[in-house]
Amino acid sequence: MKFTNKNTFLLLAFLAAFLTYAQPKKQKVDGVIGVVGDYVILDSDIDLEFINLKAQGIDTKNITRCEMFGKQLEDKLYAHHAIQDSIVVTDMEVNAFLNEQINVAVEQMGSMEKVVKYYKKKSEEDLRSHFFDVVKLNKLTTQMQKQIIDKVEITPEEVRNFFREIPQDEIPIFGAEVEIAQIIVKPVINEEEKQKVITKLKELRQEVLNGSSFFSKAVLFSEDPGSSSNGGYYKMNRKTPFVKEFKDVAFSLGEGEISEPFETEFGYHIILVEKIRGQEVELRHILMAPKVTPQAMKDAKDKIDAIRAKIVSGEISFADAAKSDSDEKETKNNGGVLLNPRTMEPRFELTKMDPSLYGQVSALQVNDVSRPILEDDRGKKFYKIITVNKKTEEHKAEFSQDYIKIKELALRDKQIKEIGKWSEEKIKETYIKINDEYKSCEFTNNWLKN
Template sequence: MFFIGNTMNFAVFKLLEIREIQEMRKTLGILTGLLFFTLVQVSAQTKSKSLDKVAAVVGSSIILQSEIEMQYSQYLAQGNPADPAIKCSILQSQLSQKILGQQAIIDSVTVTDDQIDGEIERRLRAMSGRAGGQERLETFLGRSLIQYKDEIRPDIKEMLVAQKMQAKITENVAVTPLEIKRYFDAIPKDSLPFFNTEVEIAEIIVYPKLSKEEKEVFHDKAEVLRLRIKGGEDFATLASLYSQDPGSARDGGDLGFMDRSGLVKEFAATAFKLKQGELSSVIETEFGFHVMQVIERRGEQVNVRHILIKTEPTPASLDRAKAHIDSIYTTLADKKMDFGAAATLYSDNNETKYNGGMMLNAENVQSRTTFIPTDKLDPQIFLTVDTMKVGSISKPSLFTAADGKKGYRILSLKSKTGPHQASLDQDFPKIKEVAFEDKNNRTISEWFEKRRKITYIKIDAEFQTCPELAGWTTAKN
């Protein structure tokens, strides 16, 4: 996370590159196994050198050269070309984080131990997944995860405090329609981007529901495994062999530390009720049937391992779902109910049903935009809506979701915007988003400009030629 000291004009850049940026973020979030292993090894080696040169002093804090070198090693491990100038941006980011942290102390901005533990566990789960398990990760780190957690804890705490402080600085930032218009009008007309065809789509999804008798087959499979564990067989081994949760099966069913918000309701209720080492009865969630065991409890977080047996639709349950969605289609076709109301009442997709069935752009979920470029649509959906007219609905069709669940779906094409150059009328949500981000950045920049002037900052001579750090030094040499 880099902070900028000078106000940047994001107008043309953001509008021209909005899709490219989304692809970049997606790409940068995925490291290959080889790059990940290099990252871990280089980071560990760099840290072990404990370089003691002070790169900068910020108020009562110091930034060591070793910290900059470690982040630069991570940059190289991601496959980027060698570029020592990147160290300037790294130091700028660390300076900013220190200033935010010091202001957080003044403003009593804090984070809880649970939040720190949660972030550490989230990172370690991702790292373990890329490394191929906890044991392999420890091998690459050259230390136990307990040691590694203790090492990174201060840095994680500082990062979370800085993020919370930055959020506080911008919590009241908003943009008015007039500000959005002024922002758009300031963009040179010959620099306005060209957008491809975009659509707004609403959906109603009906998943097959199993009867009690149909569920028993899957319940019994989970119960057999529970009895084998109770009889003395190893939980982790059985989870590796039989659990249908691919994310945890390879780790012996271990989910790592999680709070209630990260678990479905039924699962959380049982997980936080069990004692350490206690085996649960078979429980049912939307994912199927689970057997779980608590490994450790820490405050409002629990480390659980589980075995999941997924339920599969039977031919009879699919027939019932088809009959149900056919009746919904008839109601819509006869104009007896609005599509949005029907979605709220009947759809089984909790992500869209409370939004009138409107699908969100998966490439830009944070902005909650409903405008989706046709080249980003699921191929099954594109083939359906490509020939539809605006305002029409599709006939129910069988589909398979990304998680493998089968169901029936009705689509409604709400709007379709042809290829065009950006305009305020057609692209107001996009322009609002980048105008808001620009104002956020200016707010942060202005805040830093004031804080830097009253904070003691001394930067080592090696970094004083960095363009990014011009004007940061306040200490007299």
């Protein structure tokens, strides 16, 4: 179960891409190379940043130390002023994220020893200590950036003016797009399997009430990959994008209370509320999903085969079949049409689609119906069929047809300008010191206060 907002991450990555610097002319010197407010930047911080990028598969041969140093200066500026603005990142929140990332690294590299060696640390404790500070700084940076850009809005007139000011030879080209619809058939879970899970969760709840550790129970039994390794921990408020049933139960409990088992689309849960801080709740939960029998999977396959046969023969339209037979509540009343999560429009640019979805639709012509596809979403298996309702070829941006995309570009441009204005103001009022070895860098921001 994942509750993440990809849009904020993509936007911040875009903003970071606008930083430009030049290569220093002198040799690097170990030790302190910069100070921003209360934060110190070490030469070794840049070395570790290169290692981090390589671990993510990013080619670093064209990235200079000046570029990396400039990014470090920006991050420290954001983090320093996040603290000045009373933005809080708790140790529990940092540790939850850190544990998840270290677990992924261990899984990829094979052992903790290999991870420690890769990042050139002395021990696991040394590794965790370093990355605790890195994660906390990144979270402060992200929240400060978000606070700056969240207040930026754009009017239709501003969008129109932005588009008019683009030179004719620089008007963007938008790639081929498709409108996709799907029908999903999920296997029916029998009552016996449901009752097994409910009974087990009730047993775990009683054991915790009798003194056992909820943290340990979550690590051992929870099937939520996003939180089980950290004892089922989440922090949320009423705007956090958790499913409604989960939030309803979470906000109905007092501190120290444990819920009875309840159901969401992910399975069955129990929740322990640890702390209530104003509008925020810190909680732990255990998720368990009933098992699907082979017969249930066969029945689901037979059902979707029959639905497809009716559509192909012309007995029923795809849209009507979605309304009557699809098990996906988010799309069935819209004829199975998928919305692009980035734009909330029913159009997907082929070159920017999720690779797995692209592979399923790229060979389909308009009104073709795919063969049944077996999907596995975090261990939950189901069948689906898809069709392409419309296809638009690659074209030069047109204001009326591509308004949403143009609005995104205009808003992004305005956000970048707001970030630049904020940085310019904060640099003037913040203590900043740069080592002589890096003063030859050509910074976009006025770090040297010339």
